[in-house]
Amino acid sequence: MALFARVMALFLAFAAPAHSLVIELHDAEISDCVVQMGKIANFGEVSHTAADKLADIVVAYAPPAGTTKNIPVETIRLAAMRLGYLPNEINISGNGSVVTRRSQTIEAEKISDEIQSRLKPLVPADATIQVQRISQTKPMPEGKVEFEISFPQKLERTIIVPVTVRVGNESLRINAVVKVSRFGKVFQASRRIERGEVIAESDIQEKNIDLYEMPHGAVMVQSEIIGSAAARTIVPSTVIINSSIERNMVVRRGDEVKIKVMIPGVEVVVKGTSCESGALGEVVKVKNQTSGRIISGRVISAGEVMIVE
Numbered sequence: 199m200a201l202f203a204r205v206m207a208l209f210l211a212f213a214a215p216a217h218s219l220v221i222e223l224h225d226a227e228i229s230d231c232v233v234q235m236g237k238i239a240n241f242g243e244v245s246h247t248a249a250d251k252l253a254d255i256v257v258a259y260a261p262p263a264g265t266t267k268n269i270p271v272e273t274i275r276l277a278a279m280r281l282g283y284l285p286n287e288i289n290i291s292g293n294g295s296v297v298t299r300r301s302q303t304i305e306a307e308k309i310s311d312e313i314q315s316r317l318k319p320l321v322p323a324d325a326t327i328q329v330q331r332i333s334q335t336k337p338m339p340e341g342k343v344e345f346e347i348s349f350p351q352k353l354e355r356t357i358i359v360p361v362t363v364r365v366g367n368e369s370l371r372i373n374a375v376v377k378v379s380r381f382g383k384v385f386q387a388s389r390r391i392e393r394g395e396v397i398a399e400s401d402i403q404e405k406n407i408d409l410y411e412m413p414h415g416a417v418m419v420q421s422e423i424i425g426s427a428a429a430r431t432i433v434p435s436t437v438i439i440n441s442s443i444e445r446n447m448v449v450r451r452g453d454e455v456k457i458k459v460m461i462p463g464v465e466v467v468v469k470g471t472s473c474e475s476g477a478l479g480e481v482v483k484v485k486n487q488t489s490g491r492i493i494s495g496r497v498i499s500a501g502e503v504m505i506v507e
Contacts, residue, residue, distance in 0.1 A: 223292035394451030
């Protein structure tokens with residue numbers, strides 16, 4: 199077929215008038231955003247100057263990247279007529295030209311790397327960045343790829359990051375879901391701890407969690423937990439927080455205490471058992487070991503409670 203087309207072109211050239219134009223069409227792959235005649239045609243019976251002018255004529259916009267477009271013969275004929283050629287002076291071989299726009303695929307991994315490299319200086323050094331999802335992309339034209347990335351003001355937990363991918367004068371807008379995490383050590387109850395129980399080292403266990411998802415007031419220092427009393431019942435796997443423990447308890451639930459009663463000129467002391475844990479100055483319930491009566495007293499020192507009216 200190619201040989202036949204060349205033979206026909208030569209035949210038309212010899213049969214054409216003295217100032218005729220011979221155009222031999224062919225398919226082409228292009229990278230530009232427009233289709234110039236020189237990309238899809240060869241010219242005969244014209245000077246180099248005329249051929250250069252014909253080659254520079256834009257006959258159509260290029261198809262989207264990765265797709266094709268048919269350039270019909272009449273489009274080529276009209277383009278040649280713009281340079282002053284008459285219809286009977288134009289001889290075109292071929293049924294048109296199929297133009298394919300070269301393309302490149304912008305890989306999600308490349309977008310992810312670009313997001314992470316730009317976001318890293320904006321978050322704490324111990325933070326981890328995970329690009330969880332990138333919206334669907336499409337083929338882009340060949341050329342240098344540039345990124346425009348906008349980050350929200352608050353950079354924590356899960357954020358939506360708009361990304362503009364630009365190649366030449368064409369652009370693609372996509373969104374990425376990014377998770378920013380910071381991990382730290384907290385402590386969980388390893389068993390059920392009843393209210394008032396003194397917490398021992400064996401009662402808790404370490405766990406690394408995302409600090410952005412950490413419960414408010416989580417205790418991150420082990421020594422602040424061990425020896426404290428549970429302010430309420432703590433179920434297993436619960437993160438220990440400030441409000442769930444009572445620090446510096448000088449009287450603890452179940453401890454034997456001295457119950458003191460002041461009467462004019464006399465101080466009476468009896469043995470008792472603390473029903474609650476309490477810090478200095480707090481009022482706790484204690485049980486008189488002799489009478490079995492439960493009364494209230496104020497903690498005045500370690501292991502000592504003064505009866506209050």
